[in-house]
Amino acid sequence: MGGHRSSGSTSRLIAGDVSPVLASPPTSHTEARWVYKSTALSDFSSSPQDGPVRRSVPLWLFLTIAMFSFIVSLALGLVVGLAWPPRLPTVFAATPFNYSHFYGIPERLDIVPIERLINSTELDLRTDFQTSKEPAVREYVFNISHAVAAPDGFQKPMILVNGQSPGPLIEANVGDTIRVHVNNMMAARDTAVHWHGINQHGSTWMDGVAGVSQCGIPPGQNFTYEFVVDNQRGTYWWHSHLGVQYTDGAYGPIIIHDPEEMVPETDEERIVFVGDLYHTYGSVLLASYLNSSSRWVPFEPGVEPLADNIVLNGQHTTDCSVASSTYPPDPASPFASLNCEGGQLYHTTIRHGQRIRLRLINSSSFLSYWFSVDNHTLSIIELDGVEIEPISTRGVYLNIGQRVSVILVANQTVGNYYIRATLPQTCFLPYAPYTSTTLESVQYAARGILSYEGASPDAEPVGVRGNVSNPYGVENNGVRGDVWEGCDDMPFNIPKPRREMAAVDVADGNDQYIEYMFRQAQDVNRIFINKTAYSPLEHNATLWKVPGQKFDPSKANSYGSWDFGLNQQVLLIPHAGKGAQIVINSRDAMEHPWHMHGHTFQIVGWGPGLFGGAAANGTTTTTWSLENPMRRDTVTVPAQSHVVLRFAADNPGLWALHCHVAWHMEGGMFVSLLERPGDLVKMMDDMDPETRARSQGFCGMGNG
Numbered sequence: 103m104g105g106h107r108s109s110g111s112t113s114r115l116i117a118g119d120v121s122p123v124l125a126s127p128p129t130s131h132t133e134a135r136w137v138y139k140s141t142a143l144s145d146f147s148s149s150p151q152d153g154p155v156r157r158s159v160p161l162w163l164f165l166t167i168a169m170f171s172f173i174v175s176l177a178l179g180l181v182v183g184l185a186w187p188p189r190l191p192t193v194f195a196a197t198p199f200n201y202s203h204f205y206g207i208p209e210r211l212d213i214v215p216i217e218r219l220i221n222s223t224e225l226d227l228r229t230d231f232q233t234s235k236e237p238a239v240r241e242y243v244f245n246i247s248h249a250v251a252a253p254d255g256f257q258k259p260m261i262l263v264n265g266q267s268p269g270p271l272i273e274a275n276v277g278d279t280i281r282v283h284v285n286n287m288m289a290a291r292d293t294a295v296h297w298h299g300i301n302q303h304g305s306t307w308m309d310g311v312a313g314v315s316q317c318g319i320p321p322g323q324n325f326t327y328e329f330v331v332d333n334q335r336g337t338y339w340w341h342s343h344l345g346v347q348y349t350d351g352a353y354g355p356i357i358i359h360d361p362e363e364m365v366p367e368t369d370e371e372r373i374v375f376v377g378d379l380y381h382t383y384g385s386v387l388l389a390s391y392l393n394s395s396s397r398w399v400p401f402e403p404g405v406e407p408l409a410d411n412i413v414l415n416g417q418h419t420t421d422c423s424v425a426s427s428t429y430p431p432d433p434a435s436p437f438a439s440l441n442c443e444g445g446q447l448y449h450t451t452i453r454h455g456q457r458i459r460l461r462l463i464n465s466s467s468f469l470s471y472w473f474s475v476d477n478h479t480l481s482i483i484e485l486d487g488v489e490i491e492p493i494s495t496r497g498v499y500l501n502i503g504q505r506v507s508v509i510l511v512a513n514q515t516v517g518n519y520y521i522r523a524t525l526p527q528t529c530f531l532p533y534a535p536y537t538s539t540t541l542e543s544v545q546y547a548a549r550g551i552l553s554y555e556g557a558s559p560d561a562e563p564v565g566v567r568g569n570v571s572n573p574y575g576v577e578n579n580g581v582r583g584d585v586w587e588g589c590d591d592m593p594f595n596i597p598k599p600r601r602e603m604a605a606v607d608v609a610d611g612n613d614q615y616i617e618y619m620f621r622q623a624q625d626v627n628r629i630f631i632n633k634t635a636y637s638p639l640e641h642n643a644t645l646w647k648v649p650g651q652k653f654d655p656s657k658a659n660s661y662g663s664w665d666f667g668l669n670q671q672v673l674l675i676p677h678a679g680k681g682a683q684i685v686i687n688s689r690d691a692m693e694h695p696w697h698m699h700g701h702t703f704q705i706v707g708w709g710p711g712l713f714g715g716a717a718a719n720g721t722t723t724t725t726w727s728l729e730n731p732m733r734r735d736t737v738t739v740p741a742q743s744h745v746v747l748r749f750a751a752d753n754p755g756l757w758a759l760h761c762h763v764a765w766h767m768e769g770g771m772f773v774s775l776l777e778r779p780g781d782l783v784k785m786m787d788d789m790d791p792e793t794r795a796r797s798q799g800f801c802g803m804g805n806g
């Protein structure tokens with residue numbers, strides 16, 4: 103929809119005063135890099151250009167690099183493939199599909215059955231975990247590998263951690279040290295793991311963002327992430343932060359307990375991931391999305407792929423007779439011989455009278471949802487690790503990366519009830535010039551079953567679907583003037599954090615502005631922020647360039663004033679002591695989920711149009727909330743609107759701030775906040791030399 107958006111109402115706006123500077127060609131550290139380049143060749147040479155195209159790299163150089171990377175990747179893949187002994191225990195031998203070097207997927211893959219793919223014990227938090235104030239070290243091993251699995255019955259190549267998706271649970275108490283040994287067992291792709299929502303106080307190099315806080319862990323290599331969970335509790339998640347690897351399954355939950363968590367008592371808990379599912383491997387889709395002509399909409403670049411299904415805890419059913427229109431089956435594809443067998447619904451059992459905490463996590467690559475349970479009222483008690491005064495509701499809107507804990511009281515007649523994650527259709531479908539046949543066939547919703555003990559597990563659900571498209575009883579969101587179908591978070595001044603905190607004061611020079619829009623660069627959709635689109639460094643990470651900089655605090659708002667490339671999108675937060683303020687301005691026709699690393703920010707202001715846009719006539723459209731503003735780490739920025747975020751500048755580091763739509767992130771919708779560079783350089787001087795050498799040594803080694 104980005105491309106569609108840019109050719110729709112956004113194009114009127116971008117005709118104005120902003121003249122984007124073309125970044126280098128839209129290469130990235132994505133998995134699809136070399137394949138994208140090689141498939142793009144024919145388009146660059148043969149397709150007619152719509153108007154003037156400025157190419158900052160000559161075509162011959164582009165072709166040479168593409169060919170060279172292709173050959174190197176091929177050679178490396180071969181060497182690693184031959185020398186790589188560890189494998190998942192084979193459940194049963196898969197047909198030897200000819201995957202050789204296709205997007206780095208090895209030739210022979212294990213097939214993981216659904217009962218092993220999904221770890222219900224962990225997702226139901228039946229782990230006998232002891233909540234305590236005694237600090238401990240929690241140690242995990244993550245083996246990341248390719249395998250074939252079928253979350254909804256349709257087999258696809260996936261990226262699994264310990265053979266699971268959702269991957270292994272990390273469970274700790276506040277104050278604990280978490281240590282995760284990550285083994286990259288993929289044959290030919292780098293990886294990196296990010297701990298979404300964990301603030302990494304004093305450990306920015308453990309944040310796991312490939313190209314920013316580290317170079318990807320190359321195939322056959324390992325890296326140990328270690329960090330302390332400092333004054334945070336609640337619901338978090340981890341996911342690969344390289345390319346679109348999490349789209350194919352590389353994600354899992356993090357639960358932080360605290361004996362002093364300010365939430366009502368509950369009898370039991372469940373983790374419930376809601377997510378979109380693509381039947382096609384993510385990197386294949388990404389290559390098509392970042393091309394001038396996608397498989398799903400050949401006539402218009404930049405249209406995001408619509409998912410094939412929606413899953414609850416990584417599972418759902420599908421109608422195997424319906425072929426995907428997002429990526430129609432291709433007999434020439436090495437994936438063509440995979441099977442489909444229908445899948446299963448997420449199912450969980452509760453006892454009548456119990457109070458259950460559902461920890462909802464949206465792990466999607468594109469879609470957001472309205473979550474509801476037939477016949478049951480929900481009470482919202484936590485947003486992104488922040489305890490709030492309970493809000494009673496029929497359901498809850500959940501954008502990508504956001505977490506919401508709700509309490510469900512099992513006070514209905516014993517029976518089975520549907521749990522639903524419903525796509526707010528009007529937020530997405532009008533912007534997509536095609537229909538996803540597969541998504542349509544599941545009626546744009548995932549269903550699961552909440553089963554009361556005593557009900558036959560196979561009995562027909564008894565509940566009433568209720569209103570699944572009108573959140574919080576509000577008919578009009580006051581921004582677009584249309585009926586609100588859950589495209590936005592609940593109004594920002596409704597949730598009240600129980601740990602009260604006034605808005606922080608902002609230091610001069612610690613304020614930054616972001617303004618984004620979708621437009622074409624070289625026939626390809628890119629998302630421009632301020633004047634350029636983010637392009638990751640090749641074979642380096644922005645963090646490692648920090649110690650070499652000469653910082654001039656007087657140039658704080660001029661981010662081109664030092665040796666980071668413009669397309670590195672580094673925004674400086676220079677001053678300690680007081681807070682920082684980030685204004686995000688949308689010049690786009692749709693909402694976007696913005697996620698900040700390193701901080702739980704305050705949402706202190708919001709309003710239609712650009713921030714300060716009406717200041718000329720002495721008025722402002724910004725609504726302020728300074729007393730006890732909502733805090734979270736992922737916010738939905740509504741269409742054609744602005745939000746004002748603040749945080750205490752208490753965490754020197756390099757912090758990504760980006761849209762969490764996987765496709766947009768790869769299209770350049772990404773900046774990095776460089777917080778207190780002087781202190782960061784000192785911290786890096788004191789960093790464990792072995793860790794630093796190991797992490798920095800990955801740069802230039804792998805093939806992301």
Ligand SMILES: [Cu+2]
Binds near residue numbers: 693694695762763766
């Ligand atoms: Cu976005």
